[in-house]
Amino acid sequence: MAKQLKDVKVRGRFLPKDPLVARRDGLWAVDCKLKAGGVDSGPTGPRAVVVDYNADLDVRFAPVRLQKNLEFEGLARLSGEKLLNDVRFHQVNVWTIVERTLAMIEDESVLARTIPWASQLGRLILIPHAGYMDNAFYSRDTGALHFFYFEGHDGRPVYTCLHHDIVAHELGHAVLDGLKPYYNEVCSAQTAGFHEYFGDALAMMASLNTREVALQALRNSKSKLAPKNIVSAIASEFGAAIRGMEEEDYLRGAWNNRTMSDLAGTYEEHDWSEVLTGIYYDLLEYLHPKIRRDLEKAHVGAMSAGQSRYYSVRALYRAASMTAAVMFRALDYCPPADLRYDEYARALLKADATAYPIDAMGIRAKLRTIFKDRKIKVPEEDAKRSVQIQLELRGVDVQVIASTHADAYRFLDARRALFCIPYDANFQVINVYRTNKVSKDGYRPPREHIIEFLWEEDVLLEGKRFRGLSGSSMPLYCGGTLVFDTNGNFLHEVAVPATDQRRKELKNYIAYLVREGQLGVLDGVRGIGAPRGSESRIHATIEGGRVRLRRNAAMRHRCAHGDL
Amino acid sequence: MSGITIRAYVVGFGDCVLLSLPDGAATRHVLVDFGRAPNDAESLQRFPAIARDIEQVCHGHLDLVIATHEHLDHIEGFYRERAIFDRMRVDQVWLGLPSHPDYYANYPKAQLKKRLHDSVRAFSQSVHQRGLVLHPGFRSLLENNLSNKDRMNYLRTLGKKPVVYLARGSKGIAATRWSKKISIHVLAPEEDTSVYYASGRARARLRALAAAEGIALPDDEGQSWTFADVPRAKPNDHRGFSRSDFERLRRAIREDGVAAARLIDRAENNTSLCLIFEVAGKRLMLAGDAELESWAHIQRHCTQHLKPVDFLKVSHHGSHNGTPPELLDTLLPVRRAARASVLVSTKRNVYGTQNPVPDEALLNNLRRRCHQLKTTDGVTGNCVTLTL
Numbered sequence: 020m021a022k023q024l025k026d027v028k029v030r031g032r033f034l035p036k037d038p039l040v041a042r043r044d045g046l047w048a049v050d051c052k053l054k055a056g057g058v059d060s061g062p063t064g065p066r067a068v069v070v071d072y073n074a075d076l077d078v079r080f081a082p083v084r085l086q087k088n089l090e091f092e093g094l095a096r097l098s099g100e101k102l103l104n105d106v107r108f109h110q111v112n113v114w115t116i117v118e119r120t121l122a123m124i125e126d127e128s129v130l131a132r133t134i135p136w137a138s139q140l141g142r143l144i145l146i147p148h149a150g151y152m153d154n155a156f157y158s159r160d161t162g163a164l165h166f167f168y169f170e171g172h173d174g175r176p177v178y179t180c181l182h183h184d185i186v187a188h189e190l191g192h193a194v195l196d197g198l199k200p201y202y203n204e205v206c207s208a209q210t211a212g213f214h215e216y217f218g219d220a221l222a223m224m225a226s227l228n229t230r231e232v233a234l235q236a237l238r239n240s241k242s243k244l245a246p247k248n249i250v251s252a253i254a255s256e257f258g259a260a261i262r263g264m265e266e267e268d269y270l271r272g273a274w275n276n277r278t279m280s281d282l283a284g285t286y287e288e289h290d291w292s293e294v295l296t297g298i299y300y301d302l303l304e305y306l307h308p309k310i311r312r313d314l315e316k317a318h319v320g321a322m323s324a325g326q327s328r329y330y331s332v333r334a335l336y337r338a339a340s341m342t343a344a345v346m347f348r349a350l351d352y353c354p355p356a357d358l359r360y361d362e363y364a365r366a367l368l369k370a371d372a373t374a375y376p377i378d379a380m381g382i383r384a385k386l387r388t389i390f391k392d393r394k395i396k397v398p399e400e401d402a403k404r405s406v407q408i409q410l411e412l413r414g415v416d417v418q419v420i421a422s423t424h425a426d427a428y429r430f431l432d433a434r435r436a437l438f439c440i441p442y443d444a445n446f447q448v449i450n451v452y453r454t455n456k457v458s459k460d461g462y463r464p465p466r467e468h469i470i471e472f473l474w475e476e477d478v479l480l481e482g483k484r485f486r487g488l489s490g491s492s493m494p495l496y497c498g499g500t501l502v503f504d505t506n507g508n509f510l511h512e513v514a515v516p517a518t519d520q521r522r523k524e525l526k527n528y529i530a531y532l533v534r535e536g537q538l539g540v541l542d543g544v545r546g547i548g549a550p551r552g553s554e555s556r557i558h559a560t561i562e563g564g565r566v567r568l569r570r571n572a573a574m575r576h577r578c579a580h581g582d583l
Numbered sequence: 584m585s586g587i588t589i590r591a592y593v594v595g596f597g598d599c600v601l602l603s604l605p606d607g608a609a610t611r612h613v614l615v616d617f618g619r620a621p622n623d624a625e626s627l628q629r630f631p632a633i634a635r636d637i638e639q640v641c642h643g644h645l646d647l648v649i650a651t652h653e654h655l656d657h658i659e660g661f662y663r664e665r666a667i668f669d670r671m672r673v674d675q676v677w678l679g680l681p682s683h684p685d686y687y688a689n690y691p692k693a694q695l696k697k698r699l700h701d702s703v704r705a706f707s708q709s710v711h712q713r714g715l716v717l718h719p720g721f722r723s724l725l726e727n728n729l730s731n732k733d734r735m736n737y738l739r740t741l742g743k744k745p746v747v748y749l750a751r752g753s754k755g756i757a758a759t760r761w762s763k764k765i766s767i768h769v770l771a772p773e774e775d776t777s778v779y780y781a782s783g784r785a786r787a788r789l790r791a792l793a794a795a796e797g798i799a800l801p802d803d804e805g806q807s808w809t810f811a812d813v814p815r816a817k818p819n820d821h822r823g824f825s826r827s828d829f830e831r832l833r834r835a836i837r838e839d840g841v842a843a844a845r846l847i848d849r850a851e852n853n854t855s856l857c858l859i860f861e862v863a864g865k866r867l868m869l870a871g872d873a874e875l876e877s878w879a880h881i882q883r884h885c886t887q888h889l890k891p892v893d894f895l896k897v898s899h900h901g902s903h904n905g906t907p908p909e910l911l912d913t914l915l916p917v918r919r920a921a922r923a924s925v926l927v928s929t930k931r932n933v934y935g936t937q938n939p940v941p942d943e944a945l946l947n948n949l950r951r952r953c954h955q956l957k958t959t960d961g962v963t964g965n966c967v968t969l970t971l
Contacts (some may be wrong), residue, residue: 054726063823070824073810074837075791079816079829106652142823145831151787151808161835168808169784486943536944547710548721548841 046400138162191218201356212291227339246274306338356496381556446474465504473498595626597656612641617660622723634664651871653903680750903943915952
């Protein structure tokens with residue numbers, strides 16, 4: 020019964036937070052309408068499909084049926100605990116969260132383009148009952164989000180597919196892997212931290228797009244966001260379950276004050292992620308009262324408590340959408356590999372300046388203050404270099420050079436010196452695309468043409484600290500991103516060259532992973548029962564004296580002591 | 584003889600420990616395990632010399648043979664060198680209670696493991712018939728678990744006296760006063776080994792695997808995790824996802840038989856006899872291949888025996904899951920390092936470099952806690968000797 024009509028709307032249903040918050044705060048499932056051509060039972064949508072395969076049991080649960088009235092079978096009559104325990108709702112919940120979150124980030128005010136999946140598959144696979152484990156993860160190999168279940172501290176089952184933040188977070192990994200596949204490579208703790216931040220930020224964005232959540236977030240305060248609230252406490256039930264305490268109801272907190280200085284010598288990626296998650300929340304906290312004041316100023320006459328509350332919720336809604344737009348649009352201005360936080364900060368400021376030449380909301384000024392507080396030193400823009408690149412662009416048709424990978428290659432190859440690409444580097448253009456962004460108020464920033472290129476250099480690992488990897492070499496990813504507008508104007512450049520500093524940092528990072536036992540060296544021998552490195556966070560294979568490191572998707576969220 | 588002599592034979596990836604214990608004017612010889620991992624072919628060549636050395640040291644008389652559990656890396660040598668053991672005098676053989684022929688009839692809750700064991704055997708036969716390629720490490724794991732019937736039958740006939748089957752708290756067995764001067768305490772296994780799988784995750788895994796293998800499940804309390812009342816998809820009901828897409832996904836996620844084989848391997852390790860010998864004022868602990876589930880029960884039920892020891896045979900060849908780090912403060916406190924000796928019977932790279940055995944972090948931790956840490960890994964002679 021596939022519906023091909025463009026304007027078909029299906030009734031999705033999802034839990035805005037998780038079962039713990041539902042039971043505690045009465046935040047039960049809400050309905051939403053999804054514009055989804057090609058929707059079918061499963062649920063199946065144009066971008067995601069539920070395949071309810073349980074590997075422990077080796078069975079596939081029956082897919083939920085889409086009825087003629089475009090509602091999913093059996094859900095209308097269910098509510099409360101019955102709904103939470105219904106496998107069909109689990110399927111619909113995870114699919115609804117993924118489809119609506121994707122729609123938000125692909126929106127023309129944010130990334131303004133279709134997200135590609137790194138698996139090269141058309142639909143992202145969603146597995147809501149993958150097996151018994153206190154875990155959930157995204158895997159590029161399967162092209163799927165795997166959600167597990169386990170027994171909570173109170174004996175109740177915990178289904179991770181019912182956790183909005185977890186679903187959105189894992190979707191974040193899939194989205195970022197599609198946009199920036201090399202951020203999944205082992206480069207630095209900051210890049211790994213960025214992956215985690217992106218997931219948490221996506222969870223906050225999606226969460227605040229629900230009226231019920233916005234109301235709840237402001238429940239205990241008249242007009243201001245409390246530091247710890249339903250949105251900033253990420254993954255409530257899951258956090259409580261793995262800590263065994265209901266009062267410890269968060270996995271990570273966005274209200275932190277972590278700075279770069281606090282993390283000197285630390286390599287734990289979840290710790291690193293908190294700096295950026297904190298920045299995201301700082302900006303949200305800044306924008307909310309500002310927008311609320313603007314709304315209240317426009318109000319005529321005496322304002323009742325209800326009206327004040329209404330403006331506060333509306334302001335939070337708007338602040339959330341602006342924060343997401345600012346924080347995610349910058350991705351297009353980031354390098355293709357080894358992203359460091361100072362470059363992300365520069366990208367944030369530049370992308371925002373491109374979209375909004377006048378900083379009417381004071382966002383860039385605020386961001387600069389936040390970066391300073393968080394001890395992120397933003398690199399200065401090099402005006403001379405901008406002029407130099409602009410001069411090189413004379414007579415070049417940007418529409419042509421940014422139309423195919425081969426055209427972009429020819430353009431870059433002819434200008435290796437300008438873009439710091441060594442002559443002997445066999446570089447590749449990994450991405451060429453353009454955006455078509457629109458601000459919420461209808462303003463159209465310049466269309467951007469973006470070229471990303473990359474090459475690898477060898478770093479030799481020598482010494483006892485690398486144990487079994489000593490004597491082999493591993494890749495240092497180098498490259499850059501160029502952003503132009505349609506008129507051929509140069510907008511932004513970010514380069515990741517091979518420097519001694521980067522080589523040293525990569526070696527220190529690898530030595531840390533070895534020291535902490537996070538690397539599992541696989542023998543490369545195939546056959547049934549071949550080790551899959553299930554207990555190490557990173558798999559290493561050595562072939563021809565070169566080490567290839569791959570993140571173990573299942574262990575991404577597991578710390579050295581086994582927690583998530 | 585007044586001192587204790589411990590000979591750890593270089594069997595490769597396996598255990599073979601000969602204890603020579605003073606008992607008044609006499610010396611008692613106790614052989615704990617004799618085996619090596621199936622994929623460690625090289626070590627097999629040493630077995631005849633090792634068996635002859637044991638015979639020579641104990642003058643052809645072993646007071647006691649203990650096989651901690653049924654894995655080949657603990658029992659292979661007895662059977663393989665039976666020509667030598669047949670001519671020796673073995674007074675008695677001790678085995679773990681789960682090795683009793685009637686064990687599964689007496690402990691029905693543990694039957695699930697037995698049935699899984701049978702299903703893994705069927706899987707192994709089907710792999711063999713279909714000519715499928717097994718990873719060498721996994722092939723060894725299968726053999727280690729499935730090829731032990733003849734070996735166990737041989738051990739049951741080895742002693743002059745009837746075999747004693749032991750578990751913690753077993754009644755009617757004078758294990759605690761083996762001789763006038765030697766006490767032996769049994770810390771593990773539990774009588775009903777199904778208790779090791781009572782925790783949420785282990786129970787869920789075991790029951791799910793059983794369900795997947797089509798094994799009828801005994802009634803149990805709590806969440807079954809088998810989703811028995813959830814309708815299954817019809818074979819051809821693939822919306823937005825073709826049948827071949829699904830088969831690819833399934834193969835990427837699940838390997839038939841592998842999870843069950845790994846689970847019974849761990850389960851067998853947890854049936855290990857874990858013993859404390861008290862002799863000549865010293866305490867010797869030999870823990871077989873006990874894994875964390877078994878240690879959790881030892882910590883819960885045997886607090887009176889968890890005191891500093893003078894000798895520790897590290898469990899499970901020094902793997903990361905054989906010794907709870909927090910227990911080392913009790914068994915091997917750093918302040919007693921001058922009085923403690925540690926043995927790790929192991930061989931590197933037999934099971935690949937994933938989760939390397941022995942675990943380097945564990946070895947470093949142990950080194951701080953003893954004055955001699957001896958390992959059989961890389962030793963060229965027949966055995967390493969410790970005297971206490």
